[in-house]
Amino acid sequence: MKYRLTCLTPLLVGDGHKLSPIDYMVWKDQVNVLDQRRIFRLLAKGPRLEGYLQQLKRADKLDFASWGGFAQNFADRRIPFEHSSAAAYWERSSGETLHIPTFFSGPAGPYLPGSALKGALRTGMLFSRWHSAAAPALEELLGDRSGRHPGEDAEEQALGLGGSNFMRAVSISDSDTFPVSALKLYMLRVSTLVRKGPEQYELGWKQAPRGTVPGSKPELSTPIFAEMVEPGTVLEGLWRENAFLAQPEIARMLRWREPVNGARLFAAANDYAERLLAIQKQYAAWTGMSALMHTLDVLEQWLAHVRETGNGCVLSLGWGGGLLGKTAWLETGDAAYKDVLRQIPLYARAVESGMPFPKTRRIVFLQNQPAALPGWVVLEVG
Secondary structure, three states, X not given: OEEEXXXXXXXXXXXXXXXXXXXXXXXOOEEEEEOXXXXXXXXXXXXXXXXXXXXXXXXXXXXXXXXXXHHHXXXXXEEEEOOOHHXXXXXXXXXXXXXXXXXXXXXXXXXXXXXXXXXXXXXHHHHHHHOOOOOOOHHHOOOOOOOOOOOHHHHHHHHOOHHHOHHHHEEEOOOOOOOHHHEEEEEEEEEEEEEEEOOEEEEEEEOOOOOEEEOOOHHHOOOEEEEEEOOOOEEEEEEEEOOOOOOHHHXXXXXXXXXXXXXXXXXXXXXXXXXXXHHHHHHHHHHOOXXXXXXXXXXXXXXXXXXXXXXXXXXXXXXOOOHHHOOOOOOOOOHHHHHHHHXXXXXXXXXXXXXXXXXXXXXXXXXXXXXXXXXXXXXXXX
């Protein structure tokens, strides 16, 4: 069978690489990624190579007045901004904030790794198991461990070890390559909650390296730029369910209460998406971002649709989703959950503040308006 994945909001599944500001130049509302080897070969024939190398060494951006011709003639690919306003924000930003994460790509072009999909389905299945009799006692997770991987044992107990792991029930291939024209440069900003009163909050925007500006002035906050697939893009690949493991007698031998198949994975993923969307809608209500609330309403409509058809699920995957997009235990307000987080230095201070956790989100700006959370897709099989 084949799967069909439709991007509902801008999606980035990264390859671990970032474009440095000296790897590209902005010209005509697009990022022109420079073919540096070709440039070096050209400059080596004359006296300008030393000056170019000196600027690469000193500058946080290439001087367009001196080297702008390279953007026109020596770019091996061009990534357009989602909206023309983003180019102006890029010009005003400092170089240390302009490293652009790139989409996963191979020799034949960009594609979605199957492991990203399987990981998102695994999170949904773990969420389902932890909300059943297999739920862990969170206050006991740390035990004598250092706290670096507090949930590892609980995950193994919930999903099974080695050959009995639930996720063996399906195999998911990488997607086919898709046209580079589906990739655009999106601008994101980090929103935060500002306490207004007891259980009352308002919107703020984060500045780097620290600081918050009022919600009415997002242009004063620090923008983030990322190469992402535009909404509406469809990716396809192969989906295979392991018929041998789906046999009831085999499931009993593996100590599965019932066979694991695509339908069960979809149901778990949709339950997870429902809870995650409810949390995000509460955040949108606190911050008053109406465009974001509309996007979340559309995602809920997609969720209702795939539940009705029974052949798919709504997923949050890839870069930008933050902690909530990666954890299978979404009740971050639980006292036991907070006790675990207090023992992790990265989160301890945030938990002690008494604010909702987490209080920040990466927000994608569409048409220069805060409108979406990154990485939401619908997966359909058949």
